[in-house]
Amino acid sequence: MTGSITNREKFLNQISSQLGRQPITGKVERPVWRFQPQKEVLKNASQDELLTILKDQCLNIHTSLYITDKNNLSAVLKNEIEAYGGSVLAGKDNRFKEWGLDFLLNSEIEFEEWDYTQGRENILRAERAGIGLVVSELTLAESGTIVLYADKDKGRMVSFLPENLIALIPKSSLVPRMTQAAEQMRSEHLKGNQVSSCVQFITGPSNSADIELNLVVGVHGPVRATYIVINDL
Amino acid sequence: MPMKIGSNDFKDRVEEGINDSFMRKAVAGAQERMGSRRQDAADQLGNWEDWRSHGEEIRQHVLEHLDYYLKELSDNIASRGGHVFFAQTPAEANEYIKNVVESKGAKKVVKSKSMVTEEINLNSYLEEAGCEVTETDLGEYILQVDDHDPPSHIVVPALHKNKEQIRDVFTEKLGYQKTEKPEELAAHARAVLRQKFLEADIGITGCNFAVAETGSFCLVTNEGNADLVTALPKTQITVMGMERIVPTFVELEVLVSLLTRSAVGQKLTSYITVLTGPREQNEADGPEEFHLVIVDNGRSNILGSEFQSILQCIRCGACINACPVYRHIGGHSYGSIYSGPIGAVLTPLLGGYEENKELPYASTLCGACTEVCPVKIPLHGLLLKHREQIVEKEGKAPISEKLAMKAFGLGAASPFLYKLGTKMAPTAMNPFVSGNTISKGPGPLKAWTEIREFPAPHKERFRDWFKNREKDGDA
Ligand code: SF4
Numbered sequence: 001m002t003g004s005i006t007n008r009e010k011f012l013n014q015i016s017s018q019l020g021r022q023p024i025t026g027k028v029e030r031p032v033w034r035f036q037p038q039k040e041v042l043k044n045a046s047q048d049e050l051l052t053i054l055k056d057q058c059l060n061i062h063t064s065l066y067i068t069d070k071n072n073l074s075a076v077l078k079n080e081i082e083a084y085g086g087s088v089l090a091g092k093d094n095r096f097k098e099w100g101l102d103f104l105l106n107s108e109i110e111f112e113e114w115d116y117t118q119g120r121e122n123i124l125r126a127e128r129a130g131i132g133l134v135v136s137e138l139t140l141a142e143s144g145t146i147v148l149y150a151d152k153d154k155g156r157m158v159s160f161l162p163e164n165l166i167a168l169i170p171k172s173s174l175v176p177r178m179t180q181a182a183e184q185m186r187s188e189h190l191k192g193n194q195v196s197s198c199v200q201f202i203t204g205p206s207n208s209a210d211i212e213l214n215l216v217v218g219v220h221g222p223v224r225a226t227y228i229v230i231n232d233l
Numbered sequence: 234m235p236m237k238i239g240s241n242d243f244k245d246r247v248e249e250g251i252n253d254s255f256m257r258k259a260v261a262g263a264q265e266r267m268g269s270r271r272q273d274a275a276d277q278l279g280n281w282e283d284w285r286s287h288g289e290e291i292r293q294h295v296l297e298h299l300d301y302y303l304k305e306l307s308d309n310i311a312s313r314g315g316h317v318f319f320a321q322t323p324a325e326a327n328e329y330i331k332n333v334v335e336s337k338g339a340k341k342v343v344k345s346k347s348m349v350t351e352e353i354n355l356n357s358y359l360e361e362a363g364c365e366v367t368e369t370d371l372g373e374y375i376l377q378v379d380d381h382d383p384p385s386h387i388v389v390p391a392l393h394k395n396k397e398q399i400r401d402v403f404t405e406k407l408g409y410q411k412t413e414k415p416e417e418l419a420a421h422a423r424a425v426l427r428q429k430f431l432e433a434d435i436g437i438t439g440c441n442f443a444v445a446e447t448g449s450f451c452l453v454t455n456e457g458n459a460d461l462v463t464a465l466p467k468t469q470i471t472v473m474g475m476e477r478i479v480p481t482f483v484e485l486e487v488l489v490s491l492l493t494r495s496a497v498g499q500k501l502t503s504y505i506t507v508l509t510g511p512r513e514q515n516e517a518d519g520p521e522e523f524h525l526v527i528v529d530n531g532r533s534n535i536l537g538s539e540f541q542s543i544l545q546c547i548r549c550g551a552c553i554n555a556c557p558v559y560r561h562i563g564g565h566s567y568g569s570i571y572s573g574p575i576g577a578v579l580t581p582l583l584g585g586y587e588e589n590k591e592l593p594y595a596s597t598l599c600g601a602c603t604e605v606c607p608v609k610i611p612l613h614g615l616l617l618k619h620r621e622q623i624v625e626k627e628g629k630a631p632i633s634e635k636l637a638m639k640a641f642g643l644g645a646a647s648p649f650l651y652k653l654g655t656k657m658a659p660t661a662m663n664p665f666v667s668g669n670t671i672s673k674g675p676g677p678l679k680a681w682t683e684i685r686e687f688p689a690p691h692k693e694r695f696r697d698w699f700k701n702r703e704k705d706g707d708a
Contacts (some may be wrong), residue, residue, distance in 0.1 A: 003311040003510075003523075006329075011319035011529065012300040018536040024301040032479050035287035038487055038521050053559075057500070091280060121430070123465065143500035152411055152515035156464045160457065178501065182486035185507075189482075194313075195447050195512050198463075201505040206457040209497070210372035210389060211415040212396050213263050218417055219371060219665070220426065221457035221504065229524045 018183040036154050042142060042176035050141035050174040051229065057144035061204030064226045073230055074100055077166070080226050081109060086130015089114065089153030094137055099168075099233070105134075114155045126161035132222065134159050136169045138184065142177040145203040146227070149196035156198050165205065165222040170233035235354040236584055238383035239568045243591040243632075252565035256385075256393040259562050260391065263392055267554040272499025278494075288491045289609035291484045292545035295476070296536065302528065309448025313510030315523040321395060323353035330355060330437075330470055331362050333524055337468055339364065339434035343426075345452065345459035346370040347439025348387060349528055351570045355437070359516075362613025367429045369458040371422055375399055377408045378697045385572060388496050388550035393563060410707070412449075427459070427473035436462035437522065440473035443525075446481040449509040450525070453492060469511070469520035475527050476544040482507075488547055492605040514531050531583040539618055543578050543668040546607040550575075552602035552612055558595050567592060574602035574612045578619065586623055593619035594630070594637040611615055630701050684705040 016023040042050065051067070058065040068076045088109035090096070096104055104111045112125050125233055126132065138148035146167045150156045159165055175181065176180075178201065189195055206221030215222065234286045239246050250256065257522040263311040274283040295302055307317040320326035334342065342364050344350065368377045376382045379402040382389030391399070395415040403418060404410035407425065411417040438459055443450040450471060452459040463469055479485045486506075493499045512519030535544055553559050553573030564572035568578040569589070577596060581589040593616045596602075624630050 001314045003314050003316040005307050005311050005317045005319075007321070007325070008304070008307060010319070011321060011475075011527070012304060014321070014529070014533045015300040015303070015536060019297065019299070022536055024298060028298045028301045030288075033287060033290055035283045035290065037278070037283040037287055040280065041278065045573075061503075065407040066697045072480040105614070114312065114517070116515045119517050127431075138354065145501055145505075150516065150519070154519070155516070156460065156518045164325075178486045178490065178505075179483075182482040186482045188449055195449065196510050197313075197509050197511070197516065197519055200460070200506040201501060201507075202503075203499075203501050206455065206503050208371045208419060208456045210370070210375070210391055211399060211418055212259065213266060213389065213392075214415040217413050217456075217577050219423055219456040219645055220430075220461055221371070229454070 002007070021192070030090060037181040041179070045141070045176060047171055047174055050176065051171060052175065054139065054227075054229070057142070057205075058227060061144045063144065063204040063206070063223070065229065066226070067229045067231060069231045070099060070211065070233060072226070073168075074103060076228055077101065077168070078103055078109075080166055080228070081131060084131050084166075084224065084226075086110075086162070086164070087112065087128065088133050089126055089129035089158055089162060090133035091135075091158055093135060093153070114153060114158055116152045116155075122155055123157060123161070126155070126157040129162040131164045131166055132158045132162035133166050134168070136167050136173055136227075138175055139169050139173045139183060140177050140201070141174050143203055144227075145178050145201050147181055148182070148200045148202065150200070157201065159200060159202060160221045162213040163218075163223050164201075165225040167175045167202075167225070167227050169229045170228050171229055171231050172233060196198055197201035235493065235569060236570050236580065237588065238570060240471045241568075241588075243566075243568065246566040247562045249355070250566040251561060253393070253563065255395055256405045256563045259392060261560055263386075263389065264560050265286060265556045267498065267550075271495055271551055271554065272498075273592045274498040274500070276492035284487075284685075285489055285609050288547075288607050289545065291479060292547075293542075295480065296541060296544050297479055299476065299478070299536070302480060303475060305445040305479060306443050306448055306525055307525075307527075308512065309446070310523075311448075312701055313448050315448065315510045315525060317525045317527065319451050319529075321529045322534075323528070323530055326472065326526050326530075327355055327358040327525060328352050329495055330472070330524075331358060331470065333470060334359060334362065334364060334435055334658040337434055339468065340365045340495045341429070342435045342437055343429055343433040343462050343466065344368050344388075344609045345439065345462045346373050346374075346435045347437070347472055348570060349439055349530075349557050350437065350472050351384075352474075353472075353528060354529060355472070362661050367426070367433075369426050369430070369457060369462060370454070371419060371458075373664050374422055374426065375402065383565060384570055387548055387552060387571065387575070389623050391490065393565065412624075413697060430461040430465050433462075433466045434468065436466035436469045438462055438469070440471050440477055440525075441492065442485055443473055443478040444480075444482055444507070445478055447509055449507050451485055451489065451505065451507045453489060453502050453505050455497070455499075455503045460504055460506055463506070463508055463520065466519045467520060468522045468524070470524045470526060472526045473530060475529050475532055492549050495547075495605070495607040498700075512559055535582050540578070540582055540615055542610050543575075543582065543615060545610050546575055546579070546609055548575075549607060551605040551607060555601040555602070555605045556673060557597055557599060562595070567595065574616070578612060581619055586626065590627070590631040591637075593617075593623065594632045594634065
């Protein structure tokens, strides 16, 4: 379905006339920028170096970090789930099975998957859940940020309404910074793959400094966050 | 609230600010902390000047081609099923939004922080139409609960309030029963607001940056309230100032980095969310309907003028945190939702000189603002340009430099500040400078030498002003 556009011509003509020229009819090429400092940041860092940077950054963003491998993932995750307590909500994701997380799927613990056919019921589930479990698609080492693309199987609120957030991070998803994520999003778009309706860049739990600049962790979103890096993925 | 806040009289506002000792201490402390965090975040990168230059070149390119990028943006939003409304005036924007709200039979609106909706006074408009409008950014919520106390900082709106005051407001208005601990206050707000999110029919947001190439837009928060505003209600309305746009994701990322480092000294804030259109078929959250309202409200008049560079602004507040005058008089003194150097430049452009002619004098012209601005806006140069224009129009300055400095508590005879001021003045002034004094001269010089008495004090507290104010139309 195509949406509507109202009042555009007059509005844009006012702009071009203020700028002292005719409305632009052709294509404007993006200039070759004179400065590109963002490309220099952590330019030649290896995956191991990026992991060290992520680890350090987690101290700044009130986030616990575990590093494990595929074999031990199940145990590490189970531990963390038990430590937080409450039921787990996650997107529908084949990777859980591939990564041997059977304990989630065979109801050893209280586990629910996002199910779009249930519509708004998903929101209520997310409200009830103690833990939101997500898989980071890209991980920005510099800022300690996970990137999530929402779709029908991965609702936006999985990462948000539960009080605790656990993110699984394949080590191969590490990139230096937001620059690489932006480039990847753009190149997908240029290939004709529509960008997700909601891309979340999440850096630790939610927080606010609105009261006397005192940091309060856990305002509207999760109060606690844990990252689990999987070394051999 | 409209752009204009507080008592009508500049001197009164300044006096109130200076006499509010908690506020002054809070502002001074906040400036120091935010200023040093910003500095650290800039230093970490090692080549901050290149970052600023890149920010500047992106913003300049966009402004020069603004009509093109807005067209591209709106086409792409429409192709993803969103609706775009171009509003030249606040009235047009408000009317459109009200119609959307009414067509949904909606009564409950949740909002995430948006300066442009304050500028157009959207909340009162919707409240008159019978809606309950809830601000969900913690700072904004505190102000709203306190009978719409005006914001005093564009990034930390409730900076002028201490935790005891906030506790008292919560106790009186929300039946709050706990202590003044920020954690407890925030937890209470979380619980109240969670319910509001779940009940809301409409979510209204501002827009940090729109992305022309994909029809996306980006919201930057630490609390994550914008995520709830855009995920739970069935209808989402986003209001953007027309200049807040970038060509592609590649430039978006650079400006987001500049914003988060400059505003709060963070590499990235906790939530940066890039949204495109309404939810896709089969998605169970996100809005079913998406509207973008693009607002001019006087911005196009700035294009092509000598003030065009102010439209490069990304609303980071770094200039506010660096300003010695803001430190002394606080945000309310500016009489506008935009305070500090950005406010002193922008408010007269959007609201006219008539009511704001003293604002360009709320500066020592020391240039600290210009130095920290992540998109290299020559702020103190623009303040000087304002002074020139005002003097030209009025024949004299509305307030003398010396008196202004005295009023701001900076000492009339501070030779240091005075020298800084003259040092920054355009070289055109030099012929009139003899030794250490400035003689009367034409144009800008008058602003420096003319002395005018302040109007007699006329006391009216903000609260009273708000109670008494008639609907103060569109600022
Ligand atoms: S003028 Fe510059 S420093 Fe001030 S808020 Fe705007 S971008 Fe930030």
